[in-house]
Amino acid sequence: MNSRPAFTLIELTLVAVIILVLLGLSTPLFKRSFSDLAVKDAAYNISKLINYIQEKAVLETKAFKLVFDFEKGRYRVLEASPSAGQPEKKITGRFGRIFDLPQGVSFKAPKNFITFYPDGHCDEVDIDVFARAGTGYKISAKGFGSLTRIKEIKDAE
Numbered sequence: 001m002n003s004r005p006a007f008t009l010i011e012l013t014l015v016a017v018i019i020l021v022l023l024g025l026s027t028p029l030f031k032r033s034f035s036d037l038a039v040k041d042a043a044y045n046i047s048k049l050i051n052y053i054q055e056k057a058v059l060e061t062k063a064f065k066l067v068f069d070f071e072k073g074r075y076r077v078l079e080a081s082p083s084a085g086q087p088e089k090k091i092t093g094r095f096g097r098i099f100d101l102p103q104g105v106s107f108k109a110p111k112n113f114i115t116f117y118p119d120g121h122c123d124e125v126d127i128d129v130f131a132r133a134g135t136g137y138k139i140s141a142k143g144f145g146s147l148t149r150i151k152e153i154k155d156a157e
Contacts, residue, residue: 040137042101042129043129046127046129049095051148052095054120057116057117057118062080063116064079065079068112076096077095077096080116101129104132105130106130106132108127111123123141123143124142127141135153136152138153
């Protein structure tokens with residue numbers, strides 16, 4: 001008779017069931033954590049873009065606009081036209097592209113653009129960036145030369 005130590009089929013099955021139960025319980029936590037990180041990253045990116053455009057407007061002595069498309073979850077930077085009748089111009093470089101929000105992330109604001117002026121001020125605005133879960137962040141730009149603030153909000157929808 002062979003007396004080598006080994007696991008029985010029942011023991012192996014029990015370990016497999018325990019592992020599957022732990023994976024089943026942890027998957028929703030990972031999904032929620034990933035969603036929270038995506039919202040936080042989107043809010044951070046918009047905030048930093050606002051700060052960048054403020055500096056760019058002062059350095060280049062030009063007005064710029066950050067334009068939002070709330071339905072498609074997109075935003076972009078345009079050079080504001082000097083006169084009211086002319087359209088905005090696309091800017092070149094990596095900040096001239098259209099930025100997309102991550103899947104499952106939305107945003108809203110009272111108006112669909114922020115204007116940045118050459119003297120260093122911008123329109124005051126609060127932008128809510130949120131996930132389907134309802135948690136999100138409020139980005140506040142308060143006008144003259146101030147950095148943006150990001151505040152976590154609950155039940156944003």
